[in-house]
Amino acid sequence: MKSVLVLYYSQSGQLKNIVDAVAKPLLACDQVQVDFAKYQPKTDYPFPWSSDAFFDAFPESRFGITCPMQSMDIEANKHYDLIIFAYQVWYLSPSIPAWSALHDPTIMQIMRGRPVVTVLGVRNMWVQAHYSITQRLKVLGASHVGNLVLTDPANNLVSVITVIKWLIEGKQGPNGIWPRSGVPLARIEQSYKYGDLILNALKSENWASLQSNLVNAGAVDINFVLKTIETNGHRIFGVWAKMILKKGQAGDTNRLPLIRIFKYYLLFMIFILSPIASLVFWIINFLFFPFARKHIRNIALMH
Numbered sequence: 001m002k003s004v005l006v007l008y009y010s011q012s013g014q015l016k017n018i019v020d021a022v023a024k025p026l027l028a029c030d031q032v033q034v035d036f037a038k039y040q041p042k043t044d045y046p047f048p049w050s051s052d053a054f055f056d057a058f059p060e061s062r063f064g065i066t067c068p069m070q071s072m073d074i075e076a077n078k079h080y081d082l083i084i085f086a087y088q089v090w091y092l093s094p095s096i097p098a099w100s101a102l103h104d105p106t107i108m109q110i111m112r113g114r115p116v117v118t119v120l121g122v123r124n125m126w127v128q129a130h131y132s133i134t135q136r137l138k139v140l141g142a143s144h145v146g147n148l149v150l151t152d153p154a155n156n157l158v159s160v161i162t163v164i165k166w167l168i169e170g171k172q173g174p175n176g177i178w179p180r181s182g183v184p185l186a187r188i189e190q191s192y193k194y195g196d197l198i199l200n201a202l203k204s205e206n207w208a209s210l211q212s213n214l215v216n217a218g219a220v221d222i223n224f225v226l227k228t229i230e231t232n233g234h235r236i237f238g239v240w241a242k243m244i245l246k247k248g249q250a251g252d253t254n255r256l257p258l259i260r261i262f263k264y265y266l267l268f269m270i271f272i273l274s275p276i277a278s279l280v281f282w283i284i285n286f287l288f289f290p291f292a293r294k295h296i297r298n299i300a301l302m303h
């Protein structure tokens, strides 16, 4: 009998739906026992968010400043043959609950020396967060054997508007001309096929080819233009987050004016600068297509 632990957090339920779909073949297999455990902040983040709370989460997300977590209802000494760690991205970084979970003593102990598959349900920019999580899993002594990433397929500018409607107004849509925000339900439902690949690797204990099998099955949504915008955005976010943190800790009203300026800067960057940058990166992608494709595939294969 193989045992699998699925660790997740989800505000809207989207990431939980994704892990449920991925875990389906594991749950259906009588040689596998699956435990689910939700990691959760002691004081949870609001959903839907107020605008100020949403932007106030930015500096701590960017610099990986952890929040107090509820104690986990799992046995720290239990040996798992596989751990599925599901997380979402906040501000191009692992979400604060996800990053905090990877500093929780029980989770750290459980992960040491164990194979870990990461599962992401995000808007469309996740690569920098993936680098951070990969590094963190290395520090914990876990073996990062696979990564799958589901995104919102809408155009970048459209999905910014729809994700704000979803996360701040609580309206996931479709609303009028705006499509439904988030990972399409059909794509989530189809994710059992990635679970099949994970199950095969688990049964054979051969993890070496799991990630290339996942990538070949389309389990990693990645795009050269978005990835390049993200790399630059992450750097600029660092400068802003540092300035805001100098004004105070999370929730400190002293930093609210700067948080609000950051919000307008972000909207300017997304709606004015990023279309110009996208065009430039699109041309680079077009001119150096084989290089760009290889670069993107290497990131998709990275774990």
Ligand SMILES: Cc1cc2nc3c(=O)[nH]c(=O)nc-3n(C[C@H](O)[C@H](O)[C@H](O)COP(=O)(O)O)c2cc1C
Residues within 6 Å of the ligand: 009, 010, 011, 012, 013, 014, 015, 016, 054, 057, 088, 089, 090, 091, 092, 093, 121, 122, 123, 124, 125, 126, 167
């Ligand atoms: C504060 C905040 C910041 C976010 N930033 C990003 C981001 O930088 N990149 C991205 O692809 N998605 C981003 N998202 C979307 C989330 O990754 C995720 O898809 C969405 O919040 C739904 O997750 P849930 O399952 O927790 O409800 C952000 C969401 C929140 C709440």
